[in-house]
Amino acid sequence: MTVPYNEPPLALGLAWTDRGLGRRYGHTMQLWTGEGDTASFSAAWKRAKPELEACGYSWTRSEDQRLVPCFWRLPEPAPAEPARQALEAALAAVAAEQAERARREEERVATEVARCASRARPIRRDLEAIVSAHAWQLRRQLSDAEALLANDAWREWDCEQAARLVTTARGNATRATARLSGPSLPHWHERAADPAVQAAALQACRFLSDLDLDWAADRNSAGWSQSTCWSGHCLAERASLDQGAAAHALALLHQHRRQLTDSSRRALFGEPETAPETELAL
Known part of the structure; x- marks a missing residue:
């Protein structure tokens, strides 16, 4: 007993x-x-x-x-000893099964990564170029792109996600360009005929883009708003502005004129020097 x-x-x-x-x-x-x-x-x-x-x-x-x-x-x-032995054998079996599953999963992932390597290279190159030089095209999806680029072993899902981000970014850039190719308001178009205004507009667009570190994600009185972000950054990246582009720039900049310096507002809009007021930018 x-x-x-x-x-x-x-x-x-x-x-x-x-x-x-x-x-x-x-x-x-x-x-x-x-x-x-x-x-x-x-x-x-x-x-x-x-x-x-x-x-x-x-x-x-x-x-x-x-x-x-x-x-x-x-x-x-x-007696407890048979149960102890059975327990040790059971846990050893579980550990062996887990190790085998892990080995098979690692092998499966390595095979998938190798299979996707040729497809991943051009997509990664395109995404890296967007993140490094045109991050505004991604805006709130920028963190997703950075996380993908931090991973060197892309699988099918990673390739698909990166390709979607590239497509989204290019679509945003295309829409911004389309907006800027349309007609502008007559009074801005007339003022934008002056080459000095064109140069001042480009400089002001670049100034606001440099302030817009969050790509209009937060209301922080710095940079572009959600409605002007794509067009503003698109203009800032140009080497120069012609009359049509400068006219669109003036319309955008006028919405954010309180962030500009007195000299910039004077060059753009002919405004007298005044103390800038607080402006909320989305």
Whole structure:
């Protein structure tokens, strides 16, 4: 006859708490419940249930109705050593299975990365060029692009995501260019005929673009707004502005004139020197 255990003989990675007397199959017995990571207990129960159950281990419902490991103080429990050996064998088997799954996954990923390498190279090159020189084209998706570029091992999903970002960026640039190719307001077009105004407009666009470090993501009174961001950055990247582009620039800059210097406003709009007021830019 085996003497009943005063406490669970195998911890199984859990912290055991004596819950007092409980009822099991019509018998009153001392009950312990285990708290913590139940992975080891579950693995052992799956592979060595008879040995553990013979010692007194099982599952029960907690007060909040969670299924938790438990230990019953059986009147005549089985010896703990067979359960211990079965447990060690079960955990060793689990570890071996996990290692094999990890090896297979690593091999699968390496194969996929190698397969995608030729496809990834031109997409990565295009995305790197956009991030380094035209980050405004991505705006809030810039962090996604930077995360992709930080990863050297692209898989199918990475290639697809990067390709979508490149397409989005180019679409934003195309839309900005289209807006700037349309007709401008007559009074701005007339003023933009002056080469000095054209040069001042380009300088002011570059000034606001340098301030626009968040690409109009926040209301911070710095740089372009959400409605002027793409067009403003597109103008700032040009080597020079003709009359049509300068006319559009004047319309945009007039919305942000309080961020400009007195001399810039005077060159652009002929305004007298005044103290700039606070402006909220999106």
